[in-house]
Amino acid sequence: MLTYACLTALVPGKKQPAIRVKIVRTWMSPFGSIRPNTCMVFGDEKGSMIETTLPWGVVLPYEINLDEGDWFEILDFKLIHASGLIRTTRSKYHINLTHDSVVTKIQPITECNFLFCASYKTLLRGLSHPKFCIGLCGALVEVGDIQDFSVAQANQFNQGFQPRIRFTQVKCVVYGDLAEKLYEYWSSTTANVVVCVLKLWRIEWGNGRFRCLTNIEGCSDILFDPEIPEINYFQSM
Structure with missing residues (x-):
């Protein structure tokens, strides 16, 4: 009988135990490459997450589809130390799937749902580390026109931290396909209030302080009116 480990119990340098994980997010990287890797964020039953790569050319047995939202049991993978200036999770490690992996x-x-939304106060006070991607939920209050890539599209989200009294606004800049998705939704919706969740967005700093949130092409996402407790609470305010 297999013994399963939580993601936080994994340690490099030895044979890894089996894990059971949900694919929280999947995307291709480098974006636009002719030989991109399949990148994923795994989450386990304890709520921990870790970034994972299925390298280009690695074919899993039975050509199994690694679809976002599905759960998998995984054996025989490689665990390495995480690197990079921007990380999608706070894990110190990174999983690489190999030809020997059994999924x-x-x-x-x-x-x-692994949507851990940041506090607006913490974000604006500069207490959220810019190395790690975050989630954020709130109401969309303004969307600018789509502009050239160098100028970008600026948007703002708000979230009440004192219900119906005052609101905090966070500037967000979105690029590429996600900008088109946002603009199309904003242009077509008839809702009085558009509530949304930003998923895996990165923090940009400038002049020693928080400047805005922005997306990572292919990785970040925006969810409109999702059925999650944070959104239900916001809509009841």
Whole structure:
């Protein structure tokens, strides 16, 4: 019988135990490359997350599809130290899948959505480390016109930290396909209030302080009116 480990218990340098994880996010990187790797964020039943790579050319047994939102049991993978200026998770490590990896689709273990939204106060006070991507939920209050890539599209989100009294605004800049997705939704919606969640966005600093949130092409996402507790609370305010 297999013994499963939590992601926080994994240690490099030895044979790794089996893990059971949900694919929280998947994208291709480097963006636009003719031989991109498949990048993913895994989450386990304890709520921990780790970034994972399926390198170009590595074919998993039975050509299994690694679809976002599905749960998998995984054996025989390589664990390395995480690197890079921007990380999608706070894990010190990174999983690489190999030709020897055994991946089996399983039934969901938990209903966790892995949308851990940051505090507006913490973000604006500069207490959120810019190395790590964050999530954010709030109401969309303004969307600018789509502009050239060098200028970008500036948007603002707000979230009440004192219900119906005052609001905090956070500037966001979105590029590429996600900018088009946002603009199309904003232009077509008839809702009085558009509530959304930013998923895996990075923090940009300038002049020693928080400047804005921006997306990582292919990795970041924006969800409109999702059915999650944070959004239900916001809509009830």
